[in-house]
């Protein structure tokens with residue numbers, strides 16, 4: 001599935017290798033475009049995360065609501 005570049009996963013997850021806390025944007029996330037500014041050097045956890053049906057199901061929601069839904073899906 002094609003990533004919609006909403007950036008939600010780059011905000012939602014706690015990524016210890018990046019010293020990134022949950023629910024805060026990764027410092028490598030270019031928020032306006034949803035692109036990773038360190039794509040080639042992104043850590044394994046980012047490489048392993050795949051776009052799935054949930055990305056599409058929540059695509060029309062606000063970022064706040066997307067984060068809320070992910071908090072329920074990944075609790």
Ligand code: SF4
Pocket residue numbers: 002003004005006007008009010034049050051052055
């Ligand atoms: S939440 Fe899904 S669609 Fe949005 S950036 Fe991450 S992988 Fe892509």
Ligand code: SF4
Pocket residue numbers: 009010011015018026027028029030035036037038039042043046
């Ligand atoms: S390194 Fe790139 S892919 Fe990983 S969370 Fe940050 S912006 Fe997203």
